[in-house]
Amino acid sequence: MHDTMLNYGRYRYLWIMLLLLLGSLVAYIWHFPIGRPNGGSWLGYTLGTVGAILIVWLMLLGIRKRRYASRVGSVRGWTSAHVYLGTSLILVTLLHSGFQFGWNIHTLCFVLMLMVVFSGFFGVFAYLRYPALMTTNRQNTTRDQMMEEITELDKSALTLADQVDRSIHDVVLRSVQRTKLGGNFWAQLTAKDRSGEAVLKLRQAVMSHKPNQPEKKASGGQTLVMMVDFIGQTANDQQAESLRRLLDVMCRKQSLSTRVARDIQLSALMEIWLFIHVPLSFGLLATLIAHVFSVFFYW
């Protein structure tokens, strides 16, 4: 069975989390506070201390995972514990508060904590699912290899295009210059891929040789049909051959570009949640300090 952060140590931390949750729940049910359950009863203080220590320890993962020489547990173990104990925080803090909420710094702390935990849930999902998708997408190559191949294909495309016609070469040259993979974070996350445009431009160029062709709706698939027609009707064998090979190259480039864009997207997805998870956790830390300070300042 595939080793993941969830089943590390035969689900050791899952059991620890369940134990913690069960203990908290039992204590909460059996405890009869004066008035309503709240963070200031002895159980409230206990659960609050547990929660605060948990939050600080959870944030220490960032330090532990960068201390390569450390032998205090393994990073895999820490990560597994981080996921489960982070999840347990939801119930622990809910019980600590006695389910009391209001428009104050304390509920803000809770809300920030929830945002951190839920962004973490996305992280777990991403880490469990996307690597397999990336491997499948890469089909036994690496991103660098794919991008090198695209560069090579660009060169072949130029050569072939030149053999067909100068206007085709022009189109191919422009597409080579303009097609860039990646971009800003939104372009990366949405797998922006301009390779389809290149094929469309090619179609237009081909069409300009055949003014009587009815205008068909631009699409990649149509372009191939266009090109096949062109091949069939062009007298020059060499041109036809070059165009066919150019077609192959462009299609292969398009499929590679799509895969590279998807690869970029998947790794961006695997990274983006941390840009939310980590800053929010520091916001949480500040709010936690304010929360603990204020309840003792105005005891």
Added chain:
Amino acid sequence: MKWLIRRVIKKGKGTLQYEEDIHYGEELDIGRGADQAILVTDLRVALEHVRVRAISGGKKYRIESRIAAGVRINGHIEQTATVGTGAYLELGSLRVTLIEPPAGYEAAVEVAPVDKSEQAARVEAERLPNTLLETGLSKRRPSWLLFAFFLLIGLIIPLLTHYVPSVGKTMRGTPLSTTAWETGELAAPHHYFGQDCTQCHENGFVSAKDEQCLTCHERTQAHADPKIYANFELADADCAYCHRDHNGVDGLILTNQSLCSDCHADIKHRTNNVSKLANVSDFGTDHPQFSVNLPAWNAAGEFVPTRVSMDTKLVENSGLKYPHDKHLGAVDGLNSPRGKQILTCDSCHKPEVGGAGMAAIDFETHCQDCHRLTFDSLAGDRQVRHANVPEVLAQLQEYYAKRALDGDYEEAAAPSVVRRRRIPGAAAAAISADEKRVALDWARGKANLVTRTLFEGKACVVCHTVQALPASDEGMLRYAVKPVRVAGVWYAKSEFTHAQHQSGSTLQGGGTLDCGSCHAADRSTTSANVLIPDIANCKSCHAGEGAKGLLASTCIDCHGFHQTPFPLKLRTEARANKSAPPAAAVTPNTKAAP
């Protein structure tokens, strides 16, 4: 137009060799085609790629791309540009720099190869970011920002509003003040000053002190006599022990049993055997029998009710003789001067304003309708006053004196002067001194007779205990009536509200909740019965906190805490008393000189 084309050829070890060529023409064409002025053999270049023109005498050049793909001018791909000298074009692996034409030429270009590393560097520089880190997204900066931001608005600014009054006033009521630190809504009355937290939380890290509570709640009473219970830890319990604010608009008064039973479950030990109260912890399972205030009078005749436990069957000494059964039991009503009247509980027992207890029973209002105090059948509409014995005695004496002197009193045994009807104005109306004496003698005797009849015969004695006193010097009969206490406070240490129990609700065991459910009045033959119910009666509906199948009642449902007439002693004062040494018994040394 004479163009200079200078080619730079890189020989090994960084040495350069120049080759110069001349081109004639208005335009300089560059491309892969053989007809181009500058030939570039690179597939990244079109056959006819770009055209360059010199304008303003070699100072400026106009560059036009002849293909849709454009050309790289000064590092950026453009379609056209007008540039000065120093600008360069990049086609494939060649860089064509437009230079100042030397003497003899109108325009000049320098063509140099771009080496591979430079090309690679340019490709790398133009490459779009393909990881998130390369986009400049950062975790560190936002982390610091968020940390600083929340610390500022959550801790630093609120703290400032606490310590710096001017900041506090400005920010009052805003989320930047310490109002953001509220752990729950304040009790409704405390909203009055609640935006200023320092009203109760004067100092940091110290809980709200009693002094702050007593700023407004000055007249709060103590729970127990502070002198007797000075050493008792009650003095240590501060207001906030039981009254926890920030628990909602109505959360200030806590009803938990444990707040009381913590001490009262073992009150003797807790008070070092000073308290004589029984141990209580829960109404349903651990509450002593009720004690009621029974009417009693001391030797001086003062009313001093005694608190007696209802453990034994109690006898009430109200001073009144009253059988409830006779009054309530008549099926078709009692004979009254106004016909048949059916009496019910509320014919006499009306709740007082507020509905807690019952209004006092009043002879004139409730009884006199039937129990009339007439004294003379010849004057059926006259009644003596009730309750004022000397007044009654005097009244009767005065009445008969007048009747005697007026005459026309038709009683056979009376002397003639009394019986005689004297016509006003006639000479016969006057009576002699002798007759007057006879009349007054008769009057005195008659008054005494009627007095005795009333007190010992048909009126007072029916309901009261009458004691004959020695006659006065003038021979006037005198009586004393034992004092009567009918209604009063029975449960001195608890509060019972009739209004809440008069709903007429259906009881679990059948029947409805009405007077007879608790008060066995219709079976009571004498007023010596104490008709106040004991704890067993209440326990048929009520039990303690956490009761199942019965009403859950906690201590403060019936009892109060701040109930003594003594003012609440502050903790600091009480502690000072506790720790103060006993008053010095040793007198100063006053050894007299021998």
